[in-house]
Amino acid sequence: MxxxxxxxxxxxxxxxxxxxxxxxxxxxxxxxxxxxxxxxxxxxxxxxxxxxxxxxxxxxxxxxxxxxxxxxxxxxxxxxxxxxxxxxxxxxxxxxxxxxxxxxxxxxxxxxxxxxxxxxxxxxxxxxxxxxxxxxxxxxxxxxxxxxxxxxxxxxxxxxxxxxxxxxxxxxxxxxxxxxxxxxxxxxxxxxxxxxxxxxxxxxxxxxxxxxxxxxxxxxxxxxxxxxxxxxxxxxxxxxxxxxxxxxxxxxxxxxxxxxxxxxxxxxxxxxxxxxxxxxxxxxxxxxxxxxxxxxxxxxxxxxxxxxxxxxxxxxxIIADNSKEEVSYKDVTIQPDETESYEISNTAQVDLQISKTSNSTKWGVQFVTDQGEAFRLVIDKQSDAYTFYRNEGIIDFSEDFPEEVKGSLNGLDVQALKAIVDKSSVELFLNDGLTVSTNLIYPKGAVTKLEIFAVNEALKVDNVSWTNLHSIWK
The missing domain is CATH 2.115.10.20 (Glycosyl hydrolase domain; family 43)
Known part of the structure; x- marks a missing residue:
């Protein structure tokens, strides 16, 4: 079609x-x-x-x-x-x-x-x-x-x-x-x-x-x-x-x-x-x-x-008001080496508000497909850097399609994260768009899960929300 x-x-x-x-x-x-x-x-x-x-x-x-x-x-x-x-x-x-x-x-x-x-x-x-x-x-x-x-x-x-x-x-x-x-x-x-x-x-x-x-x-x-x-x-x-x-x-x-x-x-x-x-x-x-x-x-x-x-x-x-549904959870705490998992669609907007009292300096999110592929973002405050991993899905079409994409946090502690997930891309907006990272992905399956994880100390999240979005072609 x-x-x-x-x-x-x-x-x-x-x-x-x-x-x-x-x-x-x-x-x-x-x-x-x-x-x-x-x-x-x-x-x-x-x-x-x-x-x-x-x-x-x-x-x-x-x-x-x-x-x-x-x-x-x-x-x-x-x-x-x-x-x-x-x-x-x-x-x-x-x-x-x-x-x-x-x-x-x-x-x-x-x-x-x-x-x-x-x-x-x-x-x-x-x-x-x-x-x-x-x-x-x-x-x-x-x-x-x-x-x-x-x-x-x-x-x-x-x-x-x-x-x-x-x-x-x-x-x-x-x-x-x-x-x-x-x-x-x-x-x-x-x-x-x-x-x-x-x-x-x-x-x-x-x-x-x-x-x-x-x-x-x-x-x-x-x-x-x-x-x-x-x-x-x-x-x-x-x-x-x-x-x-x-x-x-x-x-x-x-x-x-x-x-x-x-x-x-x-x-x-x-x-x-x-x-x-x-x-x-x-x-x-x-x-x-x-x-x-x-x-x-x-x-x-x-x-x-x-x-x-x-x-x-x-x-x-810029996203027009065309949501299928919006889901929100407040006051979520994720312990080190643990993961919180939520069901989302493969066309979604995800928003996290990190608590100012959170002590975790290394944490992240990943978008998981129904075939077990994971596209992961890791925030590392101590290194003032993020890494987006796209080492799964279809990646063998070019040696210049890297498995890891890195960037600076511009010296800012990440308090807000927005991700726009589409069939073949993830656009990341950290701290209301002061750090932005746009990356193509080519999953073999369809994204079905959002997972949030903490690497060292507990991650406190004031609000987790996502909006499953209608196609602009419908």
């Missing part, structure tokens, strides 16, 4: 069939969230890049619309963004109320930036006859334009990935672009190339402040190998980005899991939301699924949290 295949995600967007990767053109317009994405309409591998298209009313349930932008004489359609040109700054629209403008990379003899516009809420697109709007003959990697309106300087600002650095451009009309500055050559990109940048202005929790955040996806050399997303906090004056971090500082990973990449934000929203590609370039082409290949992460609401003078990215998973 459609959308019911063995490992088909039930809580995450996937196309009906064929390959997808980076989210593109994210924009909210007239009651719809638009999700465009890299799409191969002809097969299950990374080739023939078009923009696919889906829309949502709630960032959770999606309707697929098919191809939005197709290749032409300038090349295939690589990643980019879209904006609501509400004041018709481009002059491309007959109405003063404007419409949608997409800014994307044409990948041909070289990578160049082009635009297209839509007057019917993104259903059909007209490519600008003067494309490319930013030509290029010199830089090999010159792609993934992310555009937003900078209110302070009253101009459109573009961040563009250029191999080992980011370039900034400005425009009054989305057509005529002026180079502003560059950032990042002083930061080591190791073996990776910088991709899919974004420039965000986010509120700092528990304050009236907002700060600028520059997002960079790097392929490869992520914290667990392969592709990943990191970020810089700092200031932006309409021309230059000035980071708080120095090149000697440890990089801040937005998601230290193995399978979160190319994340970018929606334009034209009051709060800031983003979504990422839930895969890793090390093995994306061989993950054991069909007739689709790859999924998007859950959408997430973004903010900042200040800790010891440093700013941490905070991510809150």
């Amino acid at each position: 459609l959308y019911q295949e063995k490992h088909r995600p039930q809580l995450h967007f996937t196309p009906k069939e064929n390959w997808i990767n980076d989210p593109n053109g994210l924009v909210y317009y007239e009651g719809e969230y638009h999700l465009f994405y890299q799409y191969n309409p002809h097969g299950n591998d990374h080739a023939n890049m078009n923009w696919g298209h889906a829309t949502s009313k709630d960032l959770y349930h999606w309707e697929e619309h098919g191809v939005a932008l197709a290749p032409d004489e300038l090349g295939t359609i690589f990643s980019g963004s879209a904006v609501a040109d509400k004041n018709n700054t481009s002059g491309l629209f007959e109405s003063d109320s404007g419409g949608l403008v997409a800014i994307f990379t044409h990948d041909g003899a070289s990578q160049q930036q082009s635009i297209a516009y839509s007057e019917d809420k993104g259903r059909t697109w007209i490519k600008y006859e003067g494309n490319p709007v930013i030509p290029n003959t010199e830089i090999k990697d010159f792609r993934d334009p992310k555009v937003s309106w900078h209110e302070e300087s009253k101009q459109w600002v573009m961040v563009l990935a250029c191999g080992d650095h980011i370039q900034f451009y400005s425009s009054p009309n989305l057509i005529d672009w002026t180079y502003l500055s560059s950032f990042g050559k002083e930061y080591p990109s190791y073996i990776g190339v910088w991709e899919c940048p974004d420039l965000l202005y986010l509120p700092v929790e528990d304050s009236s402040k907002k700060e600028w955040v520059l997002i960079v996806s790097i392929n490869a050399d992520g914290p667990n190998g392969g592709s990943a997303v990191y970020y810089f906090t700092g200031s932006f004056d309409g021309k230059e980005f000035h980071p708080n971090e120095t090149p000697k500082d440890e990089l801040k990973w937005a998601d230290a899991g193995k399978d979160f990449y190319a994340a970018v934000s929606w334009d034209n929203t009051k709060d800031t939301y983003w979504i990422g590609w839930m895969n890793n370039w090390q093995y994306a082409g061989v993950v054991p699924v069909s007739p689709w290949r790859s999924a998007m992460s859950l959408a997430r609401k973004l903010s900042l949290f200040e800790k010891d003078g440093s700013l941490l990215l905070k991510q809150e998973a």
Whole structure:
């Protein structure tokens, strides 16, 4: 049955069939969230890049619309963004109320930036006859334009990935672009190339402040190998980005899991939301699924949290109210080397609130299938680290699909844990999303149990709850 295949995600967007990767053109317009994405309409591998298209009313349930932008004489359609040109700054629209403008990379003899516009809420697109709007003959990697309106300087600002650095451009009309500055050559990109940048202005929790955040996806050399997303906090004056971090500082990973990449934000929203590609370039082409290949992460609401003078990215998973049932237990104590077990479904949200009086410094949860497979998360306070074990299920399709995924707890004692379990993934949000880890799994069975365990001293849990979730396809 459609959308019911063995490992088909039930809580995450996937196309009906064929390959997808980076989210593109994210924009909210007239009651719809638009999700465009890299799409191969002809097969299950990374080739023939078009923009696919889906829309949502709630960032959770999606309707697929098919191809939005197709290749032409300038090349295939690589990643980019879209904006609501509400004041018709481009002059491309007959109405003063404007419409949608997409800014994307044409990948041909070289990578160049082009635009297209839509007057019917993104259903059909007209490519600008003067494309490319930013030509290029010199830089090999010159792609993934992310555009937003900078209110302070009253101009459109573009961040563009250029191999080992980011370039900034400005425009009054989305057509005529002026180079502003560059950032990042002083930061080591190791073996990776910088991709899919974004420039965000986010509120700092528990304050009236907002700060600028520059997002960079790097392929490869992520914290667990392969592709990943990191970020810089700092200031932006309409021309230059000035980071708080120095090149000697440890990089801040937005998601230290193995399978979160190319994340970018929606334009034209009051709060800031983003979504990422839930895969890793090390093995994306061989993950054991069909007739689709790859999924998007859950959408997430973004903010900042200040800790010891440093700013941490905070991510809150967006899940619509579609629960089958909710179960909750209060005041649970788990003794060392003991386990509490609960029955859950293989599409569920799990929440734990750890007591402030709990003495356990090493504890965890695991998701167990009806075939005895266990996908385990271990929290180790003394090491300021977590480990997610995915050493069961189908793992032999790639030597780069690691059995253990590790990450930092950012110096925080874990008081809250949220896990979103789907047919082929687990998204982990620790401390309300200050530590996030997204990881694919391919169980042979179906998850049926949540187990909580303590390794050393007793673990005191104020509240254990889970919600078994309906499929978004029903």
